[in-house]
Amino acid sequence: xxxxxVGGHGKIAMHLHPVLVKNGHHVRGIIRKPEQAKDLQEAGAxxxxxxxxxxxxxxxxxxxxxxxxxAAGAGPGSGAERKWTVDRDGAVKLIDAAKQNAIKRxxxxxxxxxxxxxxxxxxxxxxxxxxxxxxxLRKSGLDYTIIKPxxxxxxxxxxxxxxxxxxxRGEIPREDVAHLLAEVIEEPEMSGLTFDLVSGNTxxxxxxxxxxxxxx
Ligand SMILES: NC(=O)c1ccc[n+]([C@@H]2O[C@H](COP(=O)([O-])OP(=O)(O)OC[C@H]3O[C@@H](n4cnc5c(N)ncnc54)[C@H](OP(=O)(O)O)[C@@H]3O)[C@@H](O)[C@H]2O)c1
Numbered sequence: 013x014x015x016x017x018v019g020g021h022g023k024i025a026m027h028l029h030p031v032l033v034k035n036g037h038h039v040r041g042i043i044r045k046p047e048q049a050k051d052l053q054e055a056g057a058x059x060x061x062x063x064x065x066x067x068x069x070x071x072x073x074x075x076x077x078x079x080x081x082x083a084a085g086a087g088p089g090s091g092a093e094r095k096w097t098v099d100r101d102g103a104v105k106l107i108d109a110a111k112q113n114a115i116k117r118x119x120x121x122x123x124x125x126x127x128x129x130x131x132x133x134x135x136x137x138x139x140x141x142x143x144x145x146x147x148x149l150r151k152s153g154l155d156y157t158i159i160k161p162x163x164x165x166x167x168x169x170x171x172x173x174x175x176x177x178x179x180x181r182g183e184i185p186r187e188d189v190a191h192l193l194a195e196v197i198e199e200p201e202m203s204g205l206t207f208d209l210v211s212g213n214t215x216x217x218x219x220x221x222x223x224x225x226x227x228x
Pocket of ligand 1 (some may be wrong): 018020021022023024025042043044045062063064065066082083084085086087088098099121122123124160161162163165168186226
């Protein structure tokens with residue numbers, strides 16, 4: 013497949029590129045800082061420069077693809093304003109670009125617990141922005157899969173996760189999220205579904221099958 017990842021230099025994305033390349037896919041990563049291009053090339057991905065906050069229409073950068081992944085985020089150091097412009101509007105611009113370019117599949121890295129917002133004002137805005145992006149995707153008509161990880165860590169992956177429609181809060185290494193996303197990408201039956209994701213006891217290679225069995 014030809015796969016376009018927005019937020020191509022994100023920590024999850026940088027774990028994901030080599031796995032997808034190993035699985036035989038061609039990967040393009042959208043980044044806004046040209047100096048990050050080399051890192052993507054070393055990970056086997058083709059860098060495309062586009063600032064998703066500056067551009068209203070990102071369809072040219074997204075180009076032709078079989079599937080897109082939204083892996084961008086304003087990040088913990090940003091204020092409330094960029095939660096809207098990156099976490100919500102960036103994701104919506106990718107929906108528009110996918111439609112414009114006749115790309116059917118869209119995988120969203122969302123976050124768990126958005127239905128029960130908590131924390132300080134900026135974190136609440138982040139959760140609202142992510143929830144609105146998810147809602148826009150559900151209504152888009154695209155073949156979406158929304159993956160909602162718990163708190164992300166930079167620890168080494170354990171190779172084991174819990175993937176289910178509703179889970180208690182927890183955390184998960186970014187490396188495990190990337191490997192799980194690679195499994196989701198291989199399974200078109202995940203379309204139209206939303207799952208929570210935390211560390212657990214199911215080997216990542218079995219997690220998609222187990223999760224599908226839970227949805228009936
Ligand atoms: N942190 C958590 O505990 C947690 C939990 C659940 C879900 N999530 C979500 O998981 C996703 C991925 O997480 P992560 O840790 O891999 O993210 P990350 O390392 O913070 O990466 C986000 C990427 O988005 C890029 N980006 C920001 N603004 C952009 C713009 N205007 N144009 C193009 N790219 C832009 C950043 O690039 P620059 O280097 O240019 O800034 C960065 O590479 C995020 O959506 C996050 O909200 C996080």
